[in-house]
Amino acid sequence: MHSMELQPLIRGLTDLEISSCLITQKGTAVLEYYDEPQTAAELSKINSCTKSVLAALISIAIDQHIVPPPHTPIIEFFSQLGQDSDIRKRQITLAHLLTMSSGFNWTEFGGQNSFPTMTKTADWVQFVLSQPLADLPGTRMVYNSGNSQLLSAILRQATGQSVAEFAEEQMFQPLGITDYRWDTDPQGIHTGGFGLYLKPQDMSTFGQLYLQQGRWKGDQLISSATVQHSTSPLIEVNPPHTGFYGWHWWISSFSNGIEHQDEVVYHYARGFGGQFIIVVPSYELVCVITKNKHRKNSAPVDVFRQYIVPYLLQQG
Numbered sequence: 001m002h003s004m005e006l007q008p009l010i011r012g013l014t015d016l017e018i019s020s021c022l023i024t025q026k027g028t029a030v031l032e033y034y035d036e037p038q039t040a041a042e043l044s045k046i047n048s049c050t051k052s053v054l055a056a057l058i059s060i061a062i063d064q065h066i067v068p069p070p071h072t073p074i075i076e077f078f079s080q081l082g083q084d085s086d087i088r089k090r091q092i093t094l095a096h097l098l099t100m101s102s103g104f105n106w107t108e109f110g111g112q113n114s115f116p117t118m119t120k121t122a123d124w125v126q127f128v129l130s131q132p133l134a135d136l137p138g139t140r141m142v143y144n145s146g147n148s149q150l151l152s153a154i155l156r157q158a159t160g161q162s163v164a165e166f167a168e169e170q171m172f173q174p175l176g177i178t179d180y181r182w183d184t185d186p187q188g189i190h191t192g193g194f195g196l197y198l199k200p201q202d203m204s205t206f207g208q209l210y211l212q213q214g215r216w217k218g219d220q221l222i223s224s225a226t227v228q229h230s231t232s233p234l235i236e237v238n239p240p241h242t243g244f245y246g247w248h249w250w251i252s253s254f255s256n257g258i259e260h261q262d263e264v265v266y267h268y269a270r271g272f273g274g275q276f277i278i279v280v281p282s283y284e285l286v287c288v289i290t291k292n293k294h295r296k297n298s299a300p301v302d303v304f305r306q307y308i309v310p311y312l313l314q315q316g
Contacts, residue, residue: 023308062220145194174219
């Protein structure tokens with residue numbers, strides 16, 4: 001990408017009131033756009049991109065045998081499920097939580113408003129576990145930040161550390177991430193589904209770790225097999241969303257416009273209101289988008305697909 005080609009993209013980012021857009025290709029910064037100079041130094045609320053960071057920490061803990069294998073039923077951590085009248089809950093595994101297929105009857109926003117309701121309770125974990133099942137565990141993907149909170153509670157139980165302490169030791173320090181904020185629930189468990197604040201550049205570094213199959217400066221922080229599995233299309237997502245879901249990563253693809261060629265597959269972390277960490281392995285590309293201003297009733301724009309993919313395709 002040359003700077004002349006980037007001018008229309010930068011105009012588009014400005015019009016859309018994007019706070020930051022960072023594109024790194026083959027380890028080189030191609031675009032570093034900030035709406036204001038101070039945005040680079042400020043912590044961004046990454047919302048549900050937190051889920052993909054949590055998945056990385058769970059992956060590390062599974063690799064190190066601190067957390068048991070993905071097929072392990074979560075009753076090992078939440079013995080109270082043994083008293084639940086619905087015995088199907090005893091079938092819920094770590095993998096079901098990671099792929100959002102635990103089966104709980106849950107409407108994140110709208111409908112039951114399960115997510116806001118959870119955050120108003122005195123014990124979020126207990127609230128999630130007490131929800132009735134709508135599906136047999138493992139059969140259907142339903143987006144549920146409660147699953148993420150259970151994973152955060154499991155990580156704390158298994159490591160004996162707070163999730164943030166484990167993150168610092170195992171991932172943030174190696175990646176050079178020194179500045180962050182992370183909210184907690186009433187029990188002091190770090191929020192698994194949202195609530196992490198990072199600088200845009202540190203979001204990009206996290207994406208780069210996944211592009212590099214879990215390797216960073218000669219150290220394998222996450223095994224490449226776990227990175228590959230966790231970012232592969234493990235379950236189809238439910239409308240209104242499209243595509244697939246891995247372990248707290250979304251998976252999609254775009255056509256490269258060449259006849260008889262494959263779709264270009266990519267995986268991404270997505271946060272409410274326009275936070276993205278996008279990894280496109282075949283282009284050796286990481287893209288971060290943050291947006292702090294929210295215009296009421298403005299239609300969401302897929303900045304990556306509408307503005308950035310055309311530039312990738314121009315490169316041939």
